Amino acid sequence: MILLLLLPATVLIALIFGIPLIRYAWISTHAFSVITGLELVPNQGANWLRLINDQRFWQDTFQTVRFASLSVSIELLLAICIALILDQKWRGRGITRAISLLPWALPTTIMALGWRWIFNTPFGPIDQIFNIVGIESINILSNPNITWIATVIADVWKTTPFIALILLAGLQSIPNDLYEAFRLEGGKPIQAFFKITLPLLRPYILLAVLFRLAQAFGVFDLIQVMTGGGPASSTESLALYAYLNAMRFLDFGYSATLMLGSFFLLVIACILSWIIISRFQYQLNEEKT
Amino acid sequence: MSLILRNIGRKINKNWIVRNLSLNVSDGECLALLGPSGCGKSSTLRLIAGLDKPDEGKILINNEDFTNVSPVDRRIGMVFQSYALFPHLTVLSNLLLGLKVRGVNKDEQRRRVINVLSILQIEDLANRLPAHISGGQRQRVALARALLRDPLVYLLDEPMSNLDAQLREELRPELRRIILNGGQPVVYVTHDQHEAMAMADRIAVLKDGILEQLATPEELYKSPASIFVASFIGRPQINLLTNEPNITTAIRPEDIYLSKEGIESKLIYKEWLGNNQLLLLETPFGKLRVLCEANIRISDNIKINWSKDKEHYFDSNSKLRIN
Amino acid sequence: MNKKMNIIIGSLIIWSIAPLAWQLYTSFSSPEALVEPFSQIKNRWTLENYIQVLTADPPFWKYLLNSTIVGLTTTFITLLFAIPAAYSLSKLKPIIAKSARLILFGAALFPYVLLFLALLEFARYLNIGNNLIALSIPYSALSMPLAVLLLSSAFKDIPKDLEEAARLEGLGIFQRLRWILIPLIAPATSSTAILIFLFSWNEYPIALTWISKNDLLTLPVAIARIAGSSVYSIPYGAYAAATVLGAMPLLLIVLLFQKQIVSGLTQGAIKG
Numbered sequence: 001m002i003l004l005l006l007l008p009a010t011v012l013i014a015l016i017f018g019i020p021l022i023r024y025a026w027i028s029t030h031a032f033s034v035i036t037g038l039e040l041v042p043n044q045g046a047n048w049l050r051l052i053n054d055q056r057f058w059q060d061t062f063q064t065v066r067f068a069s070l071s072v073s074i075e076l077l078l079a080i081c082i083a084l085i086l087d088q089k090w091r092g093r094g095i096t097r098a099i100s101l102l103p104w105a106l107p108t109t110i111m112a113l114g115w116r117w118i119f120n121t122p123f124g125p126i127d128q129i130f131n132i133v134g135i136e137s138i139n140i141l142s143n144p145n146i147t148w149i150a151t152v153i154a155d156v157w158k159t160t161p162f163i164a165l166i167l168l169a170g171l172q173s174i175p176n177d178l179y180e181a182f183r184l185e186g187g188k189p190i191q192a193f194f195k196i197t198l199p200l201l202r203p204y205i206l207l208a209v210l211f212r213l214a215q216a217f218g219v220f221d222l223i224q225v226m227t228g229g230g231p232a233s234s235t236e237s238l239a240l241y242a243y244l245n246a247m248r249f250l251d252f253g254y255s256a257t258l259m260l261g262s263f264f265l266l267v268i269a270c271i272l273s274w275i276i277i278s279r280f281q282y283q284l285n286e287e288k289t
Numbered sequence: 290m291s292l293i294l295r296n297i298g299r300k301i302n303k304n305w306i307v308r309n310l311s312l313n314v315s316d317g318e319c320l321a322l323l324g325p326s327g328c329g330k331s332s333t334l335r336l337i338a339g340l341d342k343p344d345e346g347k348i349l350i351n352n353e354d355f356t357n358v359s360p361v362d363r364r365i366g367m368v369f370q371s372y373a374l375f376p377h378l379t380v381l382s383n384l385l386l387g388l389k390v391r392g393v394n395k396d397e398q399r400r401r402v403i404n405v406l407s408i409l410q411i412e413d414l415a416n417r418l419p420a421h422i423s424g425g426q427r428q429r430v431a432l433a434r435a436l437l438r439d440p441l442v443y444l445l446d447e448p449m450s451n452l453d454a455q456l457r458e459e460l461r462p463e464l465r466r467i468i469l470n471g472g473q474p475v476v477y478v479t480h481d482q483h484e485a486m487a488m489a490d491r492i493a494v495l496k497d498g499i500l501e502q503l504a505t506p507e508e509l510y511k512s513p514a515s516i517f518v519a520s521f522i523g524r525p526q527i528n529l530l531t532n533e534p535n536i537t538t539a540i541r542p543e544d545i546y547l548s549k550e551g552i553e554s555k556l557i558y559k560e561w562l563g564n565n566q567l568l569l570l571e572t573p574f575g576k577l578r579v580l581c582e583a584n585i586r587i588s589d590n591i592k593i594n595w596s597k598d599k600e601h602y603f604d605s606n607s608k609l610r611i612n
Numbered sequence: 613m614n615k616k617m618n619i620i621i622g623s624l625i626i627w628s629i630a631p632l633a634w635q636l637y638t639s640f641s642s643p644e645a646l647v648e649p650f651s652q653i654k655n656r657w658t659l660e661n662y663i664q665v666l667t668a669d670p671p672f673w674k675y676l677l678n679s680t681i682v683g684l685t686t687t688f689i690t691l692l693f694a695i696p697a698a699y700s701l702s703k704l705k706p707i708i709a710k711s712a713r714l715i716l717f718g719a720a721l722f723p724y725v726l727l728f729l730a731l732l733e734f735a736r737y738l739n740i741g742n743n744l745i746a747l748s749i750p751y752s753a754l755s756m757p758l759a760v761l762l763l764s765s766a767f768k769d770i771p772k773d774l775e776e777a778a779r780l781e782g783l784g785i786f787q788r789l790r791w792i793l794i795p796l797i798a799p800a801t802s803s804t805a806i807l808i809f810l811f812s813w814n815e816y817p818i819a820l821t822w823i824s825k826n827d828l829l830t831l832p833v834a835i836a837r838i839a840g841s842s843v844y845s846i847p848y849g850a851y852a853a854a855t856v857l858g859a860m861p862l863l864l865i866v867l868l869f870q871k872q873i874v875s876g877l878t879q880g881a882i883k884g
Contacts, residue, residue, distance in 0.1 A: 001785065002699075002700045002703050002704070002785075003700060004700075005696035005697060005699060005700040006696070006697045006700040006701065008693045008696070008697070009693040009694055009696070009697035009756055009760060010697070012693060012749075012752060012753045012756060013716075013719060013753055013756050013757065015753065016727070016731070016749075016750050016753030016754065017719050017722065017727070017753065019730065019734075020727045020729075020730030020731060020734075021727075021730075023730045023733070024729070024730060081620075082624060085617070085620060085621060085624070088617075090617070090621075092621075094870070096621060096624065096625060097870065097874065098866055098867055098870045099625055099628050099629060100624060100625070100628045101866050101870065101873065101874075102628060102629075102632065102862075102863065102866055103628055103631075103632075105810055105814075105862045105865065105866045105873070106632075106814070106859055106862055107813065107814040107816070107831060107832040107835070107858070107862075108814065108816065108832070109816055109832040109833070109835050109836040110831075110832065110835055110855045110858055110859060111631065111632075111855075112836075113835065113836070113851060113855070114631055114632075114634070114635050114852070114855060115631065117634075117635075117638065117848050117851075117852070118631060118634055123646065123647045123649065124649075125634060125649055125650075128649055128650050129650075132650065157627070157628075157631060161628070162877065165874055165877045165878060166877060166878065168878065169877075169878030169879075210721060211720075211721055214721040214722065214723050215723060217723055218723020218724070218725045218726060220725040220816070220817055221725075221816040221817065221832070221836075224836070225836045239723065239725045239726060242726070242729070243725075243728070243817070246728075246729050246732075247821070252729060255729055256729060256730075259726045259727075259729065262726060263726055266723065270721070338776075338780060340776050340779070340780075359779075360776070360779045360780050361779050361780075361782055361783065361784055362782070363780070365780050366780075367777070367780050369773045369776075369777060370773075371771065371773045373771070373773035373774050373776070373777035374777075375774060375777075375778070375791075375792055376774075376796070377795045377796060386778075386781065386783075386791060387781035387782055387783070390781070390782055390783050390784075390787050390791070391781075391782045434777075434781070438780070438781065438782075
């Protein structure tokens with residue numbers, strides 16, 4: 001009876017999460033594109049072979065990892081600061097929290113285009129300010145070495161509040177007694193941060209990093225709308241590449257292969273960051289003893 | 290017509306928390322389940338309520354087998370230790386909910402709720418939320434809900450433990466009167482021996498899921514069946530003397546008196562209890578607790594005595610009463 | 613110290629608002645002002661952008677309506693499925709429940725954009741593209757893991773006594789859900805509902821591939837379509853007006869339901 005209640009949700013989840021992955025595994029071993037007349041033709045792992053030798057795939061992997069790791073680390077650092085501030089009691093805290101939540105609540109596409117305008121050369125405010133201050137104008141959105149940083153900025157702007165809130169919940173779960181006891185022992189606030197706050201915050205940091213890493217790894221909306229993957233594919237992410245393969249090149253077989261490949265890479269990335277953060281805790285413990 | 294537990298047992302992860310327990314509670318009788326925490330008294334109550342299923346044995350109510358009847362259909366009036374009032378409903382809605390889902394008709398619902406509210410004198414609370422009334426009032430509402438269940442058996446799980454000591458003593462006679470009024474069997478769980486003695490006709494003392502003794506309060510005190518019961522019942526605790534091989538002799542502190550002739554003893558410690566005082570004495574038999582009148586002046590070296598017929602004897606190995 | 617703090621808080625607020633404020637500023641700028649944002653010029657201000665957006669075909673409010681329809685049906689379907697599932701999960705044996713939670717957690721983390729191709733095939737196969745109600749099926753499934761996790765921890769927080777008392781009162785499982793349990797998890801339900809609504813309101817890749825009819829587009833897709841043309845021909849003024857209008861409902865939601873959003877996110881963190 002009780003299990004029966006679980007059934008509808010389980011079926012829906014299996015249908016939307018499970019079946020696609022199985023379907024991808026099937027498609028990825030077939031040629032399946034306009035060339036085959038949209039028929040599935042077995043091709044003995046040719047897709048996977050192509051993936052391994054695909055320069056663009058590895059380039060996009062590098063770019064995706066670069067984007068994800070930089071934006072998640074900046075977000076984490078900023079979020080810790082913001083959470084520490086929001087954890088204090090001061091007037092206007094509630095409204096500040098609401099305001100800082102706003103970027104997170106807005107659809108990515110809305111602000112992706114907004115950022116595109118802000119970074120526009122020569123009409124956007126950034127370039128205008130550069131002009132006024134007397135810095136030579138840099139063409140932010142058409143310089144392959146710089147554009148990806150603009151996407152990181154946009155991502156940091158949007159998702160820092162999310163991490164800050166999770167960390168804030170963590171901060172509020174730490175009993176005040178611990179800090180008071182530590183102060184009575186003669187500890188300084190900075191020491192308290194490293195000896196009490198950070199270790200106890202670890203599960204929350206782990207959660208936030210895993211969550212954000214997975215999202216950043218699948219970054220799509222922001223890139224597609226803000227830069228379209230350009231200039232010269234310099235901001236293209238794995239998800240966008242897979243999307244282009246399906247929707248522009250109409251090569252579904254390879255697109256499915258790319259998505260499964262990305263999925264495997266993501267699993268590896270999550271496991272790695274899990275290990276790193278767990279180790280970090282271990283070292284802190286070692287130091288204490 | 291009564292509640293019968295026949296050899297019931299329940300185990301969790303291969304450990305028996307209630308084992309081979311048989312009880313018989315007749316109509317209009319209040320039976321207390323007494324014991325330290327973890328003795329299985331609450332588990333037994335849950336088995337009777339049907340909230341847990343016994344791994345062995347049978348539960349009969351009015352000679353009908355209720356062992357496998359769902360708690361939804363079992364007609365049990367239970368008062369929880371936490372009272373378990375629905376926090377989002379007013380007192381009135383708390384009382385009406387059960388009647389409504391059981392299909393009692395509107396007029397009948399009204400009549401019965403008004404009746405119960407007046408029996409428990411809580412008419413004024415009808416529209417309040419449980420969070421906004423006192424602990425004693427919550428207990429009354431919980432009791433009212435149990436009365437409205439029109440139950441075959443009443444179960445009360447430490448119903449007083451969230452109340453302060455004074456209120457508890459005030460409420461005992463009234464609670465006893467109200468629950469026994471309907472003439473159903475009542476099972477009352479408590480860890481407080483005074484409460485058990487005040488409320489119950491008979492007391493079942495449990496230890497580690499096993500019944501140690503089932504008797505009236507007087508019998509429990511006068512002839513405890515085991516060392517455990519002897520130590521558990523009666524305050525201050527009974528003295529245990531082990532100077533004879535294989536036999537433990539027990540003597541209650543209140544049965545020892547000061548005398549001119551008797552056992553030489555030395556006062557170690559003294560505790561004033563109001564109308565009497567508790568002495569801890571060093572004697573040739575070891576340390577003994579003695580209860581004596583408050584106004585006697587105690588010197589450091591005194592003599593004590595007791596009459597032989599106040600002694601209880603237990604087998605040191607089986608821990609059971611001899612004779 | 614206090615001054616330093618004020619500066620930090622001030623910059624936090626500016627950092628959060630400035631890009632939005634710039635959109636607002638742009639939305640009232642005339643085409644001449646658009647290319648000279650910091651210069652003194654005549655005819656700086658205009659409502660033309662808003663007029664253009666609201667009188668376009670289909671008018672802008674149509675997209676808002678579409679997003680609202682998808683948002684509401686998704687929220688409804690998700691809760692309808694998630695509440696019983698969450699209750700069931702909170703009653704399972706600890707070992708099974710723990711592994712179920714782990715799977716749900718993994719699914720909640722999953723970057724669902726990777727599913728779009730198979731979901732698109734699914735839509736074509738069943739011929740349910742260009743249907744707002746059908747769109748809420750994948751949306752419900754995608755928000756399901758988080759919803760079940762949040763709600764089941766809310767169920768677990770209800771004292772066991774309450775449900776047992778209800779059973780002894782003669783309430784069957786559906787009566788208990790209806791009268792006792794669902795009312796008691798109302799706060800968690802409302803924060804979950806808002807998170808689901810926000811997700812489906814903002815979802816992009818699936819809507820992009822499922823919906824092609826102009827008057828059925830959801831807001832994020834409609835706005836992104838403007839970017840489909842080349843960088844230089846984007847009507848930024850009108851676009852900014854569209855984003856301001858599109859951001860309004862969310863501004864309202866964030867201000868009104870701030871508490872629920874925060875508790876939804878943080879409950880997820882604490883119990884996760």
